[in-house]
Amino acid sequence: MTTTGTATAHQELTDEFNPFLAMAKRFEIASDRLGLDPGLRDVLRTPDRELSVSVPVLMDDKTLKVFTGYRVQHNWVLGPCKGGIRFAPDVNLDEVRALSAWMTWKCSVVGLPFGGGKGGVICDPREMSKGELERLTRRYTASIMDILGPDRDVPAPDMNTNAQTMAWIMDTYSMHVRSTQTAVVTGKPLALGGSLGRHEATGRGVMISAREALKRLGMRPEDTKVVVQGSGNVGGIGALLMHREGYTITSLSDMYGSIHNPNGLDVPNVLEFLAEKGKLEGFPDAEAVPNAVQLELPCDVLIPAATENTITSKNVDKIKAKLIVEGANGPTTFPADSVLDERGVMVVPDILANAGGVTVSYFEWVQDRMGYFWTEEVVNSRLEQIMVKAFDEVDEVAKKHDVSLRIGSYIHAIGRVAEVYQLRGSFA
Numbered sequence: 001m002t003t004t005g006t007a008t009a010h011q012e013l014t015d016e017f018n019p020f021l022a023m024a025k026r027f028e029i030a031s032d033r034l035g036l037d038p039g040l041r042d043v044l045r046t047p048d049r050e051l052s053v054s055v056p057v058l059m060d061d062k063t064l065k066v067f068t069g070y071r072v073q074h075n076w077v078l079g080p081c082k083g084g085i086r087f088a089p090d091v092n093l094d095e096v097r098a099l100s101a102w103m104t105w106k107c108s109v110v111g112l113p114f115g116g117g118k119g120g121v122i123c124d125p126r127e128m129s130k131g132e133l134e135r136l137t138r139r140y141t142a143s144i145m146d147i148l149g150p151d152r153d154v155p156a157p158d159m160n161t162n163a164q165t166m167a168w169i170m171d172t173y174s175m176h177v178r179s180t181q182t183a184v185v186t187g188k189p190l191a192l193g194g195s196l197g198r199h200e201a202t203g204r205g206v207m208i209s210a211r212e213a214l215k216r217l218g219m220r221p222e223d224t225k226v227v228v229q230g231s232g233n234v235g236g237i238g239a240l241l242m243h244r245e246g247y248t249i250t251s252l253s254d255m256y257g258s259i260h261n262p263n264g265l266d267v268p269n270v271l272e273f274l275a276e277k278g279k280l281e282g283f284p285d286a287e288a289v290p291n292a293v294q295l296e297l298p299c300d301v302l303i304p305a306a307t308e309n310t311i312t313s314k315n316v317d318k319i320k321a322k323l324i325v326e327g328a329n330g331p332t333t334f335p336a337d338s339v340l341d342e343r344g345v346m347v348v349p350d351i352l353a354n355a356g357g358v359t360v361s362y363f364e365w366v367q368d369r370m371g372y373f374w375t376e377e378v379v380n381s382r383l384e385q386i387m388v389k390a391f392d393e394v395d396e397v398a399k400k401h402d403v404s405l406r407i408g409s410y411i412h413a414i415g416r417v418a419e420v421y422q423l424r425g426s427f428a
């Protein structure tokens with residue numbers, strides 16, 4: 001290969017793994033189908049607001065360290081922006097932008113009255129004490145609080161942030177506005193206005209999406225073998241709920257490796273073992289399998305529920321599942337989409353399959369604003385209604401346009417935001 005050839009191949013690979021480009025390409029395909037004019041496309045693809053802040057933090061050793069934080073509000077046409085805040089060393093504006101746009105389409109696809117937002121702080125939480133993380137969270141909140149609020153922008157946990165982080169954000173915001181504002185964030189502890197059912201919501205949404213897709217494929221739970229990548233909030237809980245519904249979960253993984261039993265894993269035992277030992281390795285009644293091989297195991301359903309860019313141009317040909325349900329955000333790259341399409345593999349895309357989490361976040365926001373809290377049964381049954389309705393709508397759009405569920409979900413989501421934008425009009 002020539003130097004230019006190598007450079008081009010390298011660029012293609014880098015582009016394949018760029019989440020913003022992946023989202024932009026799917027956006028263009030869906031916009032073409034919708035016949036959106038160039039001006040409206042520009043409005044919908046451009047973030048409404050990007051805030052970059054310096055966050056000085058007094059460290060435990062009394063030195064002052066300045067961190068960089070972002071909050072991007074992609075689009076607030078449907079309502080207040082909604083989206084997580086992540087703390088990680090590789091946070092960058094491009095990634096936050098892409099994730100905020102994904103949130104716009106995710107909220108729209110399930111019909112929530114929210115736009116999309118996302119935030120992040122460049123830091124390494126593993127090297128910070130709890131006190132340092134609290135001071136970082138509070139100062140970051142104070143720095144972005146002009147654009148936050150229950151009617152403006154409502155953050156939630158994401159990578160390396162949790163219910164405690166949300167409690168600090170809620171308290172910092174409330175102290176500044178001199179009143180308790182629980183609805184400024186979701187994913188809070190129950191005692192602070194969190195919602196029952198939020199912890200399981202994304203896994204439950206994945207289970208519902210898989211069930212609806214399998215109905216279309218004419219398959220019954222008892223005849224269905226499922227491989228799940230990841231054993232955390234999405235993968236572990238998704239696997240547990242599907243196990244209870246009678247599916248055979250043949251493999252689970254974590255960042256250290258995978259376990260496989262073609263006759264089915266006892267998922268409650270696996271999760272208990274994981275909670276005790278901190279990793280799946282060594283679980284009895286299963287063989288150890290390298291993570292790359294796990295995705296290629298024979299199965300009916302593959303649920304990538306760990307990280308982005310796991311189904312790529314490099315491994316897509318070896319995937320044997322008939323159905324992929326994307327628990328993670330962005331697990332399939334854009335070039336892999338068309339290969340799966342050609343092979344007739346059904347993919348329930350991330351913006352639909354993992355929308356159970358943001359849906360129950362929406363329920364949390366509603367409950368906080370009402371000051372009236374629902375039972376877990378009410379939460380779960382409303383989640384069920386919203387997920388099934390969204391699945392049916394996406395399926396119908398996909399059939400009408402003769403496209404995949406992924407492009408169908410983008411057409412549905414973008415079409416809804418475009419319609420509301422046009423109804424509201426612009427005073428440009």
Ligand code: NAD
Nearest residue numbers: 202230231232233234253254255305306327328329354357
């Ligand atoms: P988590 O941290 O609870 O779990 C992640 C799991 O993936 C862990 O078991 C980890 O060991 C495993 N893992 C990490 N790297 C891996 C690898 N290379 N191979 C195999 N396993 C690996 O995170 P989560 O909340 O379950 O989130 C998982 C994905 O779902 C992320 O993409 C996240 O953005 C997305 N998501 C989460 C939610 C939510 O409500 N938690 C909502 C929507 C989307």
